[in-house]
Amino acid sequence: DYSKLDKIIIGVCGGDGIGPMITGMGQHVLETLLADKVKAGKVEFRVIDGLTIERRAELGCAIPPDTMEELKACHVILKGPTTTPRKGDPWPNVESANVAMRKALDLFANVRPVKVPELGIDWTFYRENTEGGYAVGSQGVQVGDDLFIDFTVATSQGCERIARLAFDYAHKTGKNRVSCVTKANIIKTTDGKFLDTCQKVAAEYPDVVFDDWYIDIMTAKLIDDKRRRDFKVFVLPNLYGDIITDEAAEIQGGVGTAGSANIGKRYAMFEAIHGSAPRMVQEGRAQYADPSSVLRASVMLLEHIGEIELAKKLDRALDICMFEKKKYVITGRDTGATAQQFTDYVLETIASL
Amino acid sequence: DYSKLDKIIIGVCGGDGIGPMITGMGQHVLETLLADKVKAGKVEFRVIDGLTIERRAELGCAIPPDTMEELKACHVILKGPTTTPRKGDPWPNVESANVAMRKALDLFANVRPVKVPELGIDWTFYRENTEGGYAVGSQGVQVGDDLFIDFTVATSQGCERIARLAFDYAHKTGKNRVSCVTKANIIKTTDGKFLDTCQKVAAEYPDVVFDDWYIDIMTAKLIDDKRRRDFKVFVLPNLYGDIITDEAAEIQGGVGTAGSANIGKRYAMFEAIHGSAPRMVQEGRAQYADPSSVLRASVMLLEHIGEIELAKKLDRALDICMFEKKKYVITGRDTGATAQQFTDYVLETIASL
Ligand SMILES: CC(C)[C@H](C(=O)O)[C@@H](O)C(=O)O
Ligand SMILES: CC(C)[C@H](C(=O)O)[C@@H](O)C(=O)O
Numbered sequence: 001d002y003s004k005l006d007k008i009i010i011g012v013c014g015g016d017g018i019g020p021m022i023t024g025m026g027q028h029v030l031e032t033l034l035a036d037k038v039k040a041g042k043v044e045f046r047v048i049d050g051l052t053i054e055r056r057a058e059l060g061c062a063i064p065p066d067t068m069e070e071l072k073a074c075h076v077i078l079k080g081p082t083t084t085p086r087k088g089d090p091w092p093n094v095e096s097a098n099v100a101m102r103k104a105l106d107l108f109a110n111v112r113p114v115k116v117p118e119l120g121i122d123w124t125f126y127r128e129n130t131e132g133g134y135a136v137g138s139q140g141v142q143v144g145d146d147l148f149i150d151f152t153v154a155t156s157q158g159c160e161r162i163a164r165l166a167f168d169y170a171h172k173t174g175k176n177r178v179s180c181v182t183k184a185n186i187i188k189t190t191d192g193k194f195l196d197t198c199q200k201v202a203a204e205y206p207d208v209v210f211d212d213w214y215i216d217i218m219t220a221k222l223i224d225d226k227r228r229r230d231f232k233v234f235v236l237p238n239l240y241g242d243i244i245t246d247e248a249a250e251i252q253g254g255v256g257t258a259g260s261a262n263i264g265k266r267y268a269m270f271e272a273i274h275g276s277a278p279r280m281v282q283e284g285r286a287q288y289a290d291p292s293s294v295l296r297a298s299v300m301l302l303e304h305i306g307e308i309e310l311a312k313k314l315d316r317a318l319d320i321c322m323f324e325k326k327k328y329v330i331t332g333r334d335t336g337a338t339a340q341q342f343t344d345y346v347l348e349t350i351a352s353l
Numbered sequence: 354d355y356s357k358l359d360k361i362i363i364g365v366c367g368g369d370g371i372g373p374m375i376t377g378m379g380q381h382v383l384e385t386l387l388a389d390k391v392k393a394g395k396v397e398f399r400v401i402d403g404l405t406i407e408r409r410a411e412l413g414c415a416i417p418p419d420t421m422e423e424l425k426a427c428h429v430i431l432k433g434p435t436t437t438p439r440k441g442d443p444w445p446n447v448e449s450a451n452v453a454m455r456k457a458l459d460l461f462a463n464v465r466p467v468k469v470p471e472l473g474i475d476w477t478f479y480r481e482n483t484e485g486g487y488a489v490g491s492q493g494v495q496v497g498d499d500l501f502i503d504f505t506v507a508t509s510q511g512c513e514r515i516a517r518l519a520f521d522y523a524h525k526t527g528k529n530r531v532s533c534v535t536k537a538n539i540i541k542t543t544d545g546k547f548l549d550t551c552q553k554v555a556a557e558y559p560d561v562v563f564d565d566w567y568i569d570i571m572t573a574k575l576i577d578d579k580r581r582r583d584f585k586v587f588v589l590p591n592l593y594g595d596i597i598t599d600e601a602a603e604i605q606g607g608v609g610t611a612g613s614a615n616i617g618k619r620y621a622m623f624e625a626i627h628g629s630a631p632r633m634v635q636e637g638r639a640q641y642a643d644p645s646s647v648l649r650a651s652v653m654l655l656e657h658i659g660e661i662e663l664a665k666k667l668d669r670a671l672d673i674c675m676f677e678k679k680k681y682v683i684t685g686r687d688t689g690a691t692a693q694q695f696t697d698y699v700l701e702t703i704a705s706l
Binding site for chain 1: 437439440449452486487490491493494495498499500501502503504505506507508509510536537538539540541542543544545546548549552568569570572573574575576577592595596597598599600602603604607608628
């Protein structure tokens with residue numbers, strides 16, 4: 001409960017590529033909305049700039065130890081996308097900083113809302129965030145020259161805590177439906193456990209309708225306009241959550257429009273769901289990056305620290321500004337707003353609410 | 354090479370639920386198109402009806418031994434969807450007959466075309482069909498009460514043969530682009546091997562453009578109308594192929610519209626990509642099941658046995674009939690054609706070509 005703290009420390013960790021710029025936009029909006037509290041010493045922003053790919057590559061680690069200390073000294077974190085090296089990149093193969101942070105801070109729930117008011121879509125994805133194929137991602141085994149094995153992991157506790165969070169949310173918000181998405185017909189042991197656990201937890205929430213789906217058919221359902229409005233809350237193992245939230249975000253207007261909350265018992269981290277877009281930077285188009293992902297993440301950050309009214313305001317302003325933006329694109333009037341212009345427009349809109 | 358055979362034996366295996374009915378439609382169309390060859394004793398159809406869920410449950414196996422014998426006596430198989438028991442079903446937990454057949458007949462490539470001529474979409478998915486999470490699907494381990502582990506498997510040979518098939522196809526058809534889809538940033542050992550192998554094979558096909566993507570962002574790209582036309586041929590590990598082809602099929606008009614070829618060195622099996630739709634049967638709507646999935650599979654069967662002209666005719670007729678069907682739905686004039694009516698319309702259309 002953040003209201004009991006003397007001061008809430010918000011870490012701002014820019015990341016790579018377009019990250020520092022769009023994260024800066026998020027910080028600017030949050031500082032504007034929280035100005036009184038900052039002045040009164042109730043909220044402090046701390047910029048954490050040690051999490052760059054250059055530094056991680058040089059030190060050969062996913063998160064440098066000093067940066068980890070800084071992160072752990074915060075209560076909540078606003079984080080930009082970080083680059084994960086891939087073949088052909090100039091960096092050695094260091095682990096994903098995202099994934100490392102989720103594990104190190106035990107951020108077990110990745111909550112990703114997707115809303116398309118015009119289409120009646122209002123989805124919230126509860127993605128398990130530390131297990132599945134991500135648990136021991138870099139510790140697969142090679143047997144001789146020709147056999148390769150990776151591991152997928154689930155624990156009772158891991159399944160239970162994400163299921164409970166999803167049902168609590170559905171119950172609390174009156175959304176009243178939780179859909180579990182697995183591939184339990186094939187990945188029987190881990191997905192089977194995940195599904196079983198959701199079924200068990202469902203029994204404790206008689207007011208919430210529960211159903212379960214396979215991930216393959218769910219990717220079809222999300223783009224079926226006759227049925228998709230009926231879905232409300234999803235609960236899914238890590239990898240399926242990863243996959244399907246990009247699809248869902250595209251329906252909302254692109255992965256650049258979706259924010260995500262990584263929630264644990266002690267820490268919480270808020271980020272864009274997309275990558276660091278190095279190509280935009282190379283091509284000199286970084287200033288046109290869409291900051292709405294980070295601004296949506298900022299809504300969730302505000303909610304999380306108990307600033308419900310401010311969260312609602314920012315959310316409402318984003319609904320308006322993103323709808324306007326889509327209209328511009330559709331009618332061909334999109335003049336290509338920069339991140340700064342879009343952010344200014346969001347702040348103006350808030351002021352006019 | 355089927356032209357060297359005295360007689361081609363086509364097994365027709367109806368499966369469960371709507372399976373026998375829609376597979377019957379496929380058989381009817383094939384028998385009509387191949388009538389001369391059947392009369393001349395060059396083609397024989399054999400109905401294989403032992404693969405029902407009731408029988409599999411009773412015998413406690415994925416594919417009854419006598420049915421397996423019958424299947425192995427055929428050259429190619431047209432197969433309806435089979436039911437995989439899930440929790441709450443009246444049957445004991447027998448393995449998926451699909452997956453068992455793919456493994457037993459070593460059908461290592463699952464080829465799934467998706468076409469939407471109006472949108473300029475012409476995709477072909479080469480899904481690896483025997484490895485990944487499917488290889489040892491039911492042999493995960495439970496450690497104590499709380500730890501659950503599943504295995505994902507890749508072999509050098511498994512990766513290489515699917516990659517080669519995809520590149521051969523792209524080269525032969527002049528489609529000239531192969532996109533590999535993995536999650537090699539996380540599932541490093543197996544997906545890493547898959548991606549490496551595709552890169553290696555790509556080097557042998559200088560006329561084919563190669564690129565690679567992560568599965569999460571690819572589910573977004575498929576519904577991004579600005580970019581998706583550019584994709585031609587996809588090559589993917591088993592699970593990602595499973596997931597993304599349902600999404601792709603939905604764009605084409607639903608999973609009920611997509612056929613699939615399961616290809617091995619010795620055998621080939623052609624099937625709908627969807628399930629047995631028990632609910633349609635319970636609700637008495639089975640006659641309205643869309644047979645176009647099986648008819649698309651029949652196109653691939655004809656191609657496979659070297660009946661290129663007949664394959665083209667059926668394909669063309671399906672393009673026309675499915676486009677008409679979509680128009681009816683869109684303009685509200687859909688009178689709900691039955692499978693039989695749609696099939697008749699397809700045959701009439703072929704006759705008029
Ligand atoms: C960058 C990548 C490791 C990450 C993930 O797979 O979780 C991203 O796709 C996400 O969804 O946050
Ligand atoms: C029924 C199921 C086992 C199967 C699969 O997962 O491969 C199906 O979804 C498919 O795509 O053919």
